[in-house]
Amino acid sequence: AQSVTQLDSQVPVFEEAPVELRCNYSxxxxxxxxxxxxxxxxxxxxxxKYLSGSTLVKGINxxxxxxxxxxxxxxxxKPSVHISDTAEYFCAxxxxxSGTYKYIFGTGTRLKVLA
Amino acid sequence: xxxxxxxxxxxxRRRGQEARLxxxxxxxxxxxxxxxxxxxxxxxxxxxxxxxxxxDESGMPKERFSAEFPKEGPSILRIQQVVRGxxxxxxxxxxxxxxWETQYFGPGTRLLVL
Numbered sequence: 001a002q003s004v005t006q007l008d009s010q011v012p013v014f015e016e017a018p019v020e021l022r023c024n025y026s027x028x029x030x031x032x033x034x035x036x037x038x039x040x041x042x043x044x045x046x047x048x049k050y051l052s053g054s055t056l057v058k059g060i061n062x063x064x065x066x067x068x069x070x071x072x073x074x075x076x077x078k079p080s081v082h083i084s085d086t087a088e089y090f091c092a093x094x095x096x097x098s099g100t101y102k103y104i105f106g107t108g109t110r111l112k113v114l115a
Numbered sequence: 116x117x118x119x120x121x122x123x124x125x126x127x128r129r130r131g132q133e134a135r136l137x138x139x140x141x142x143x144x145x146x147x148x149x150x151x152x153x154x155x156x157x158x159x160x161x162x163x164x165x166x167x168x169x170x171d172e173s174g175m176p177k178e179r180f181s182a183e184f185p186k187e188g189p190s191i192l193r194i195q196q197v198v199r200g201x202x203x204x205x206x207x208x209x210x211x212x213x214x215w216e217t218q219y220f221g222p223g224t225r226l227l228v229l
Contacts, residue, residue, distance in 0.1 A: 006157075032216050043119075043206060044158075044220040051216060090157055094216060101215050102148065102171060103208075105157040 002027045004093055006106035013081055014114050021076040021109045023091030030096040033074040034103065035065055038088045047089075050074065061085070086113045117142070119209050119221035120189075127227045134194040134201070136224045140209030147190045148218060149182060152204040164190060197228045 003026045013019045025031060032051050036044040048059025055067040065076045074091060088110050092103040120139040128134050140147050145166055150158040163171040164184035175182065179197075184190040194201055204225045208218035 034217075036220070041225075043121075043222040044208075046217065046219070049217060092158075101146070101210070101218075102160040102163055102174070103150075103158070103218065104160070105150075107157040 002031075002093060002095060002104045004091055004104050004106040006089075006091055006109050008109050009107065010110045010112065012112045012114055015083055016080045018079050019077065019081050019085075019111065021089050021091075021111065023074045023076065023106060025072050025074065025091075025093045027072075027093060027095060031093045032096060033065075033067060034092040034094070035059065035063070035074070035076050036090045036092060037061075038090065038108075040087075044090065047076070081111070081113050083113050083115060085111060087111060119144075119207055119219055121205075121207050121221035121224050123224060124222060125225050125227070127229065128197050129229050130198055131196050134197050134226055134228075136192040136194075136205050136207075136226070138190040138192070138207030138209075138221060140190070140207075141211075141219055144209035144211050144219070146210045146212065146215055147184050148208040148210075149190075149192050150206045150208065152206060152223075154203070158206060161192075194226075197226075199228050202226055202228045 005024045034049045035047040048057045050057050050067045058064045088108045090108050091106040147164045149161040152158045160174040162182045179195045181193045204223045206223045207221045210218045
């Protein structure tokens with residue numbers, strides 16, 4: 001069965017430091033992969049997505065992620081974080097040929113950027 | 116170009132009442148999804164609808180919950196006889212027919228059951 005694991009529930013990091021948020025998934029078929037950001041009391045905003053092609057995907061706000069099929073991972077990275085990046089980050093997968101296109105979400109990683 | 120609209124943004128109900136949540140997808144989008152986010156948890160899929168059809172309701176609780184997406188008007192998620200455990204944020208997402216793989220989320224409705 002499909003599942004998504006975000007091992008780090010909280011990640012504190014100092015401003016201007018690099019950050020990596022980890023996401024691993026389990027699926028027996030091809031998947032699409034997504035990262036969304038959620039600011040307090042708001043909806044989810046798409047950061048980036050992997051559908052096919054280059055395994056290094058660049059998104060908004062300076063974020064990027066790399067799809068690693070052999071390790072079934074899709075880790076999110078940013079070389080230098082800002083205070084405004086403080087938010088909750090969700091990784092999601094969708095099976096390519098599922099027919100329903102529903103997302104399976106991880107439990108989220110709360111990024112706290114410290115001054 | 117308005118995004119996905121949800122209303123109300125906040126809803127307070129007493130146990131036993133009905134909650135009705137509305138979602139207007141982005142213009143041109145014909146696929147609607149509902150997700151529930153319990154406190155301190157990720158989002159869980161509930162139901163996937165196209166106009167006048169329920170495609171996948173595998174995530175819907177078997178009782179008290181229903182959803183529709185009529186030919187005209189918004190999608191409605193209806194919860195009858197609410198209980199405290201229904202307190203959560205309910206998010207709607209939509210996607211266009213040609214680019215179904217990417218979902219755009221609304222701001223959510225935060226339901227509090229007293």
